[in-house]
Amino acid sequence: MKKILIAISLFLSFNLAKAQDLVKKIPSNAFTVATIKGDNVFKLMFVKDFNESFVGKKLLTETSKSLDKNFTSIEDFGINLEKNMYYFNQLSDSITYNCFLIPIKDARKFESLIENKEKKFTQQGDIRTMVLPDSTSIIKWNNNMLYFVTGSIRGSFFADSVKSAKYGIKDIRFQSEQTLIDSVAIDSAVGVTAEPMVETVEAPVIEKAKVQKKSTVKKNTKKTVASKKSGKKKNAKKVKDEPLEIIYPEGTSDSTGMTPAHGQVDEQYDVYQKELAEQDLKKKRLAFTWMTVQADQIFNGTYESIETNKSYTASLDNKAIAELWVSSLQDVYNSIAPEFGTYGKAGLMKGYGSLNAKLFMDNKSFRISTGLEMAQEQADAYKKIMNRKLNKKFLNYVNSEKALGFMSYSIDTKAYLEEFPKLLKQTYGSFLGAKMDEEIDLGTELFSLLLDEEAVSKVIKGDALFVINGLKTKEVTYTTYEYDDDYKQKEVTKTKNETLPDFLFMFSSEDHRLIDKLIKYGIHKNMVTVENNIYKIQEKKSPIDIYFMIKDGIVFFGNSLSEMQSISNNQYNSKISKLHKDLLSKNNFSFLFNAKNLVGKVPDSEIGGAETAKKFNSTLEKMGNVYMKSNPIKGRLVSADISAEIPNGHENALKYLFSLIENAAK
Amino acid sequence: MNPKQLYKLLLFVLLIPILSSCFEVIEEISMKNDGTGDVVLTINLSQSKTKVASVMLLDSVQGYKVPSRQKIQQELNEAVAYLKKSEGISNVKSSSDFNNYIATISFSFKDVSNINNITKNILAQQKIKATNTSSYSYNKSTKTFSRKYQAVSTAKTEFNKLKAKDKAVFNGATYTSIYRFESPVTSSTNPASNVSKSKKAVMLKSSIMDLINGKINVSNTIQLSK
Numbered sequence: 001m002k003k004i005l006i007a008i009s010l011f012l013s014f015n016l017a018k019a020q021d022l023v024k025k026i027p028s029n030a031f032t033v034a035t036i037k038g039d040n041v042f043k044l045m046f047v048k049d050f051n052e053s054f055v056g057k058k059l060l061t062e063t064s065k066s067l068d069k070n071f072t073s074i075e076d077f078g079i080n081l082e083k084n085m086y087y088f089n090q091l092s093d094s095i096t097y098n099c100f101l102i103p104i105k106d107a108r109k110f111e112s113l114i115e116n117k118e119k120k121f122t123q124q125g126d127i128r129t130m131v132l133p134d135s136t137s138i139i140k141w142n143n144n145m146l147y148f149v150t151g152s153i154r155g156s157f158f159a160d161s162v163k164s165a166k167y168g169i170k171d172i173r174f175q176s177e178q179t180l181i182d183s184v185a186i187d188s189a190v191g192v193t194a195e196p197m198v199e200t201v202e203a204p205v206i207e208k209a210k211v212q213k214k215s216t217v218k219k220n221t222k223k224t225v226a227s228k229k230s231g232k233k234k235n236a237k238k239v240k241d242e243p244l245e246i247i248y249p250e251g252t253s254d255s256t257g258m259t260p261a262h263g264q265v266d267e268q269y270d271v272y273q274k275e276l277a278e279q280d281l282k283k284k285r286l287a288f289t290w291m292t293v294q295a296d297q298i299f300n301g302t303y304e305s306i307e308t309n310k311s312y313t314a315s316l317d318n319k320a321i322a323e324l325w326v327s328s329l330q331d332v333y334n335s336i337a338p339e340f341g342t343y344g345k346a347g348l349m350k351g352y353g354s355l356n357a358k359l360f361m362d363n364k365s366f367r368i369s370t371g372l373e374m375a376q377e378q379a380d381a382y383k384k385i386m387n388r389k390l391n392k393k394f395l396n397y398v399n400s401e402k403a404l405g406f407m408s409y410s411i412d413t414k415a416y417l418e419e420f421p422k423l424l425k426q427t428y429g430s431f432l433g434a435k436m437d438e439e440i441d442l443g444t445e446l447f448s449l450l451l452d453e454e455a456v457s458k459v460i461k462g463d464a465l466f467v468i469n470g471l472k473t474k475e476v477t478y479t480t481y482e483y484d485d486d487y488k489q490k491e492v493t494k495t496k497n498e499t500l501p502d503f504l505f506m507f508s509s510e511d512h513r514l515i516d517k518l519i520k521y522g523i524h525k526n527m528v529t530v531e532n533n534i535y536k537i538q539e540k541k542s543p544i545d546i547y548f549m550i551k552d553g554i555v556f557f558g559n560s561l562s563e564m565q566s567i568s569n570n571q572y573n574s575k576i577s578k579l580h581k582d583l584l585s586k587n588n589f590s591f592l593f594n595a596k597n598l599v600g601k602v603p604d605s606e607i608g609g610a611e612t613a614k615k616f617n618s619t620l621e622k623m624g625n626v627y628m629k630s631n632p633i634k635g636r637l638v639s640a641d642i643s644a645e646i647p648n649g650h651e652n653a654l655k656y657l658f659s660l661i662e663n664a665a666k
Numbered sequence: 667m668n669p670k671q672l673y674k675l676l677l678f679v680l681l682i683p684i685l686s687s688c689f690e691v692i693e694e695i696s697m698k699n700d701g702t703g704d705v706v707l708t709i710n711l712s713q714s715k716t717k718v719a720s721v722m723l724l725d726s727v728q729g730y731k732v733p734s735r736q737k738i739q740q741e742l743n744e745a746v747a748y749l750k751k752s753e754g755i756s757n758v759k760s761s762s763d764f765n766n767y768i769a770t771i772s773f774s775f776k777d778v779s780n781i782n783n784i785t786k787n788i789l790a791q792q793k794i795k796a797t798n799t800s801s802y803s804y805n806k807s808t809k810t811f812s813r814k815y816q817a818v819s820t821a822k823t824e825f826n827k828l829k830a831k832d833k834a835v836f837n838g839a840t841y842t843s844i845y846r847f848e849s850p851v852t853s854s855t856n857p858a859s860n861v862s863k864s865k866k867a868v869m870l871k872s873s874i875m876d877l878i879n880g881k882i883n884v885s886n887t888i889q890l891s892k
Contacts, residue, residue: 478713480690486866543717543723
């Protein structure tokens with residue numbers, strides 16, 4: 001078993017390629033598909049390099065040790081490293097299949113991996129089948145591919161007595177002795193009438209056991225039962241909702257003081273346990289039968305493959321190292337929804353379609369790209385909202401040489417205010433149910449009526465930039481004590497340096513009459529002071545000074561007076577890099593953190609000592625730019641990317657990752 | 667982003683370099699020859715006021731709820747009220763400075779042993795388990811002042827359970843105790859303590875970390891000239 005697991009985990013850790021091969025074997029109704037692209041992986045790192053890497057060596061020696069073999073290359077595992085490896089799952093109301101498709105280069109090498117004394121695989125033609133010891137998984141392979149499937153029966157399906165009866169399975173829950181005395185005893189535990197189930201019960205053993213218990217139990221307990229009924233009932237109810245083991249013996253005997261019947265209760269519980277085990281076994285057998293059929297189908301059947309699914313094919317990217325695709329968020333939600341009870345019916349995910357994620361690694365960075373398909377209506381709404389670019393003038397206030405990071409967003413305030421109620425209705429309307437439709441309509445109307453979207457959008461256009469242009473050391477005073485020759489305390493004021501980030505926040509405003517009025521009010525109330533058009537917020541509680549000003553249709557906030565002054569005098573020293581410029585000007589949302597600009601800038605004393613500071617700085621040094629951005633909406637697809645640049649001196653991201661692992665292991 | 671969110675983001679950025687802060691705890695006891703005396707307890711967070719001010723504006727930090735100014739004031743008032751009721755204690759005063767984050771409590775005692783259980787009880791009132799056992803005594807006839815201190819071992823274990831970044835809060839924190847007398851000091855047993863030039867005061871300074879870890883013991887027996 002252990003060897004097989006190792007073999008499987010090996011496959012999972014690498015993988016393989018060209019889209020046209022094993023993908024054909026994935027049924028069109030697959031729910032999730034994950035791919036690892038062997039050719040792209042091994043383009044970044046040759047197999048030889050991998051074998052010689054720290055991770056590779058570790059893997060080979062560990063595998064060799066545990067399988068008592070001598071592996072010198074990952075090619076020894078028999079997998080075709082130049083092809084794609086897939087994972088997919090299929091959901092139905094009764095069973096979930098988790099499946100792996102792995103390309104094989106040398107079946108004999110693979111067999112030697114799983115070979116042991118009790119070689120248990122069977123062969124039919126060139127198809128070999130192996131059943132894992134507990135029958136929960138099946139591995140099937142030929143000379144080109146390997147298929148691994150494991151299935152799990154869904155509890156919710158067999159909780160439905162009519163459906164489960166069809167398969168001769170009963171839903172067992174522990175019940176009070178009342179039902180045990182009843183001749184249909186355990187069958188009726190769910191509270192469903194037992195009649196339709198009795199005839200379908202297959203295992204005679206269970207019936208017998210029940211009959212025996214029935215007579216013995218009846219005799220010794222009748223009295224106790226009658227008198228302790230109420231207490232018992234309570235307990236039984238609780239039992240229904242909880243997992244079995246915990247509940248039983250002590251709990252009941254304690255709360256009811258039912259000492260004489262204790263033995264009987266234990267017996268009853270044993271019967272229940274036995275029944276439960278029987279039913280579990282039946283479920284397992286059923287799952288196994290279904291898996292066998294499913295696996296045969298994958299190997300021998302003809303069916304429509306996932307390639308016919310446009311959403312899936314559109315999500316692919318040749319350059320990705322790994323890909324993940326989930327057919328539909330709405331479907332995911334609906335499939336788990338029954339378990340949520342009433343809330344499940346609401347269809348909260350209405351309007352959200354397939355989800356995809358792709359991992360890229362190249363000579364510059366790691367990148368994860370994610371996408372979400374939306375309903376047309378929703379996508380249109382977002383398109384309107386996103387129809388704004390960041391104010392170009394903002395770019396004049398970014399100093400890439402010093403900037404620790406920034407965050408920007410640009411939306412069309414007017415469109416947002418107009419679309420927002422609709423989006424809200426779409427999401428929560430179904431949640432609240434049809435009953436509330438009128439109220440929601442009323443609410444959205446009222447919202448529009450109260451707000452003049454046009455006017456608001458002039459005050460706050462919808463674009464903003466928050467940037468930290470470096471750190472500043474500020475002298476602060478503090479109170480401490482000195483002691484004279486007599487140790488008499490004297491309060492003294494000392495100064496020390498504190499490092500604070502210099503931030504600048506700006507947003508566009510076409511119509512700042514309202515803001516002007518607010519400022520006037522603030523000055524009047526002594527909450528704001530002004531000097532050369534730069535306002536200072538008088539807030540004693542605030543640990544930092546905050547200044548603001550309005551210039552060229554931009555409202556600025558910041559904690560550095562000198563920065564504010566240079567903006568005011570048109571002397572701001574801006575040096576924006578191309579990366580920063582592109583990120584900010586081309587996307588509706590962007591975020592960037594440049595760790596390098598932080599290295600050594602924070603005094604050790606503020607990080608908690610020299611040692612912590614050293615670790616802190618060396619971590620930062622190893623980080624390149626990390627950034628996030630939203631992409632333009634294409635069709636119905638909303639997408640965003642997260643990238644992490646690798647430091648200089650590393651060939652590519654994969655090799656860098658390997659070196660990180662090696663360092664971490666040292 | 668509304669201004670409040672922006673402000674919180676700012677504070678978060680300010681707090682990034684971990685919450686290590688400096689603060690001082692000072693305990694002063696002035697003994698008269700007749701055994702009466704005064705106590706001044708001071709906690710001074712002034713050196714970390716930027717951070718404290720930032721923290722005070724947040725609801726919680728590192729998973730701990732940040733008490734409001736009102737709450738702190740209220741607790742201080744409760745401590746004063748408690749002291750006023752305590753046996754042998756009089757002249758109770760407190761002050762708080764929320765610009766520099768300094769709080770003091772001062773009071774007079776009839777006998778130094780009156781203060782033995784006070785700290786413990788005040789802490790208990792705030793549902794904090796005392797981390798040490800400490801007792802003072804003054805023998806009028808022999809003119810001996812002594813402080814017995816026993817670090818409770820659970821304090822160290824409890825402290826070690828804290829996350830590293832929570833422990834860092836105590837980096838740089840100091841504890842100072844000053845005992846003043848009317849008669850000159852002839853000996854002070856604690857090697858970490860210093861006797862003033864005038865010989866009428868004894869001071870002991872230690873880092874709070876050392877106290878918690880039991881590296882330093884503040885027990886002392888001070889003999890005054892007869």
